[in-house]
Amino acid sequence: MSFWRQVFEIARKDLLVESRTAEVALMTAPFGAAALILIPLAIGTDAPLLSQLGPGLYWVVVLLFGMLVILRKSAVDGQPQRDLVRLLGIDPAATFAGATIATSLLVLFFEIALGPVLIALYNPELGSWPWLFVILPLVAAGMGMLGTIASGVTTSIGTRTSLTPLLIVPLSLPLLLGATQALEGLRLGRSIVPWLILLVSVDLALAVSGVLAARPLEEAVT
């Protein structure tokens, strides 16, 4: 089986599990939407203020609640599943790439699902909104890769559910910065190219780290 076929099969497996449980669609996304409804009650329901803060709050919700999307995979994949993948002779880099693609697609779905909630409740100025088709996938890919690496590092550790977010949240700062500053740039009519370069650079760095770490990670969970 070719490398890309392995990647496809791993991603398909993860997405199939999600399609059966619909955890992200039926649980995590509504949970994130509920958070977006609750925040104005805490900071005040001033419409101009909410319009200004909306995009930033959206990214914070995506980042924090996206943890649930990321942690979901490591909770589903037990030792028997990992052993089976290993016995099938799947390339560890393909396992990493497949898992990353599946997680990134789920995070992207989560981002898109929260988009209408943001627009309806906060009425943000989006400016050149077609740029979102670039920004959203870049953030989702970064979170997917970071999540796959961190989940791999914390697999089968007792404190995994608290340790994984501690590892991911501070490390996702460049993603949060790139996303919020790019949206701010769009709103103010400034160039967003430096922020896109930041997002692409972080994604590339994570992709290289993930592929290189794939084999040691697989050995670590043996």
Place this chain on the structure above:
Amino acid sequence: MTTLRSRWLEILAIGVIGVSVLRSMTVEADVVQGDVQRIMYVHVPSAWLAFLAFGVTVFGSVAWLRTRDRRWDRLAASSAEIGVVFTGLAIAAGMIWARPVWGQFWTWEPRLVTTALLFFIYLGYLALRRAVIDPEQRARRSAIMGIVAFIQIPIVYESVNWWRSLHQTSSRSSIDTPLRITLLLGVVAFTFVYAVLLRRRLELARLEEELETRRFESSQDVAGAAITPPSLASVEQHD
């Protein structure tokens, strides 16, 4: 004599720190900020040391993945611990400096926020090390995390250039020569402190590993001794 020879690094460090402290107390104060500016001689070297320590952690992590030699893992872990301490010191010194100059201990300023997150990233790294008991697994997992965590360093460094905020940009060219020399002396002194602490921590880590191995071996003896096979003679008597 042997003690003195083995402690040459500590003695040298104390000497350099003494000169640095003396110089930082006697050099002319900043015209605008006055004496409070002297905290720069602690704040900047602490931040430098944190970067150096985390750089060494990456180096140790890569070296461990290549060689699987325990010494590199000990180097990475020891350096990360020192890095966390000095990141904390840099934040604390920065806050003390900020109070009289900016009017408050904390502002939502990019350098401060990114440095605080850097602190948490490496706290996570140390938490990961504590969470894994098996030494081989611990080394492997933390080596990966040690490399990934380093992504944050360029962002912390560049934050003052990307967002022009309250924090000043790189100060090498904008400060007077006497102050710059004092600052460089502080950096050298702190680097010596790092070398001393790292040396001691590495020794401690080696001893911890030895203790861990001995405990493991002694526990093996106890587990074996608990199982006593029935004697053949007594079995035959019952029959």
